[in-house]
Amino acid sequence: MAHRSSPLSAFMAKELRHILRDRQTLTILLLLPLAMVVLFGFALRTDVNHIRTVFVDPSPDHATVALRARFLGNGRFDLVDISATTAEVEPIFRRGLADVAVVFEPGFADHLARGTPARVLVITDASDPNTGSRMQAYARAVIASYQAERGPGREGVRIVTQTRMRFNPSLESANLFVPGLIALVLTLVTALMTSISLSREKERGTLEILLVSPLRPWQIIVGKVLPYLGLAFANVVTALLAAWLIFAVPFRGSITLLLITSTLYAMVGLALGVFIAARTSSQRAAMLGAMAGTMLPTTLLSGMIFPIASLPGWLQPVTIVIPARWFIVIARGIMLKGVGLHYLWQPIAVLVVMLAVLMLVAIRSFKPRLA
Amino acid sequence: MTLAIDVHELTRRFGSFTAVDAITFHVDEGEVFGFLGANGAGKTTAIKMLIGLLAPTSGRASVAGFDVLTQADQVRRRIGYMSQRFSLYEDLTVRENITLYGGIYGLSDAGIRERGGSLIRELQLENAADERVSALPLGWKQKLAFSVAMLHRPAVVFLDEPTGGVDPITRRQFWEMIYAAASRGTTVFVTTHYLDEAEYCDRVSIMVDGRIAAMGTPDDLKRDNHVATLDELFVRLARPDAGAVAATGAGPAARPAPERR
């Protein structure tokens, strides 16, 4: 059958047919990322709630009762037990049944009235320092607000703090994570899949067959990789729909810009995948490279879950080379802050540069074969 | 006398595509049976059903007297297999491959040593015995793979396109090994698309589009169809509209395109 179309479009048509024919893989590549976005969007919460609290109150009086009510009224603390002695605290903690113990000293209200210090001890299960320090902060805030309101009698002074939570008034964890999750699934579908598929072809030798065909190296790469771009775009759209419909993540900025930058990021991911395939000698090495070079950095060092500002000083510069880090800034900026090119030109430029560099290196790596 | 291979209306469908269409044949003990056909005619599918890698859609088959579907374990103990891709571990040495397969098939340590040793001697691989298989030239790999398949003295050995991409001298040596095995009583079932190799077989069958279009001894087939070579017969069967035009350049077809898994 003679084709009138160019070799490139014929090649691309064949690649597309391959992918579409493999229904099962296609389904997995479309649905699994979506499932992950939904799952993690709900499950990943850095906020500390349902703090299981034990009160040790040897001599309950109006002050301790009021303070206890304060804690429980705060919404973050769940009552586990009220006991009279500290004896049960240790076993409860060791078995992981409570997170915080608030221990009042005997005669609490008396001390307050007499003007001597009334002591309270806040014990937190600090084995998780992340939540440990937060629980402490919350506990102290409760006590401090009680103190400030009571004050030293009628002469109490109050500084009323009106707090405005910008960009995320509801403090939804999802708003923080979902943009990062989009980056993660994009990385999974692009970098991971292309690096493995290309390295497989390389190992089998079928890539060489293509290289001696009339197709130029860049055409081969584009042809192989374009279907994944389409897939990635489909993933972005479904993920954004999920973000909007399921998580009610705001979309304050331009959706067009978001789609364009997502495509840009997907392309960087694809280039990265090609790069890994080009530089590794076996499929197994490509797998390892993809894992170490794409998935891990994206999950850990991109700011997706752990704030970059929390990273130790020496590690922070390393994050500059991670594409996901920049895309997350863009995605959060557009979705939560509603900003546009004026503020985002820098991260966008970085992504463009990464794309150019990776593509150059990848195509170069395939050329020598023809020499 | 039990038939080495007995196949009755064996069929395999993939969706709406019928790869193997109700084939029926038998192979006697000690025969060298050539299972011929073009690429895509259904040979590999058929052989996979016989060795238990693929379940038939319908029909039945028995190998070495045991049903391939219900008595698969019994079949496996009595057969050897060598595939298109040689299936030795490239990163293991010659000796290590021999030891592995010997052990898997239940040979004792002494038996492995003894048979492995004679295998290495026969193939003249003494110098290469501790080299990795990947270092061997293609022809040696194939001969080694065949020998390893024979290590446990199977009743039937299945060879799937064993001589692909190899020079004529090595092919000849290979076929000498096949004859040697057959003379010891092993039934050899070999698929190939090299029609000239077909002449070496006791009987052949030619598959076209999933069906057996012709079967018999090479001489009988040539006589009954008034052709000088089996290749002519094959072309006629494969392209009924091509008429009796003699085929030119009856060389082996290009290496089959790799299947996408």
Next chain:
Amino acid sequence: MRALRFLIRKEFLQIFRDRTIVTMLFVMPLAQMLILANAATFEVKSSRLYVVDRDHTPMSRGVVQRLEASGRFVLAASSQSLSVADEAMLDRDVNAILVIPHGFERDIVRERSAPVQLVLDAEDGAAAAVTQAYASQILAAYSTELGAEVSPAFAVASARLEPPPRRGSGMIEVRQRGWYNAELEYTDFMVPGILVVLVTMVGTLLTAMNIVREKESGTLDQLNVTPVTRSTFIAAKLIPLWSLALLDLAIGLLLAWIVFQVPMRGSLVIVFFAAGVYLVAALGIGLWVSTVAETQQQAMFVNFAIMLIYILMSGIFTPVSGMPRWAQWIADASPITHFVRLMREVLLKGAGLADVAGEIGILAVTGALVLTLAVRQYRKRSA
């Protein structure tokens, strides 16, 4: 059974001849310990603060000074313009803005109450909540101080040349203690979880790589034709990978001890025993996916996705207690969650066998289930 011996030998030969795998076995623990241990923290170090002080009084300056002195806020810039401050926040230069309105000091003295406005970048809602808690605590303490300063009692006391009734007069004194991790060392907490991530990753990667190689080279077909039984086959795959993952655990533990001085309060025997049971489940799932998947791509994708799900849902980085109920079930259903809990309890709290018996039991049941599934589902013959 003899076949098993030969197959295991073959696996080990192949593994140790594979550069990629050997590199991975030694580099992974190092990389994980160095990078992961340092990266995985949510600690809100300090917030960059923009101050819009419209009062310019000692008290308003006192507010800023108290915030700074706490170490939780760093004064980044100040001006009179809220819009400039906002720009700074949009530009990610600051993440907190404090606005002190004109008349702050006057209101404190006369009305005993004055407002300030705090705008926080709440992209990270949880961090913002913590920052808010710190701020309110600091401001509450300051307001108590101010209360003492401007109270008549204070004036009386200073007239009598008595020491002013400052701290201790009807004040609540809060002491705090963190158990099991007195200095709140992040590494102590994270490292057990990281070790779990390490062995899980190594195990999954090893499994995927292994099966891929067999399938692609055709040797899998060759094995399927032999009389080797399904359980022998699965066992032959599992045992070498299992021992290697445990080896990596040992390397990881050694690194943890040397580099981070992570406490090892409990018995290491329990750790390795539990790890052994856990790995059967974790590897079993990887094996099952790899053999059941139709294409390598599917296998890889699903395996990596499962690994991600394990790791992110396991409570290593974000607490399971923070998840919605249904997500907690999923987390509880995965063996990694239990293993992490166990590791932490043994290493950090010194839990004994009795304390973690439940977790081990769950791991064992999961492992048995998965193995049965893998063996059952492994088809030598395609349908």
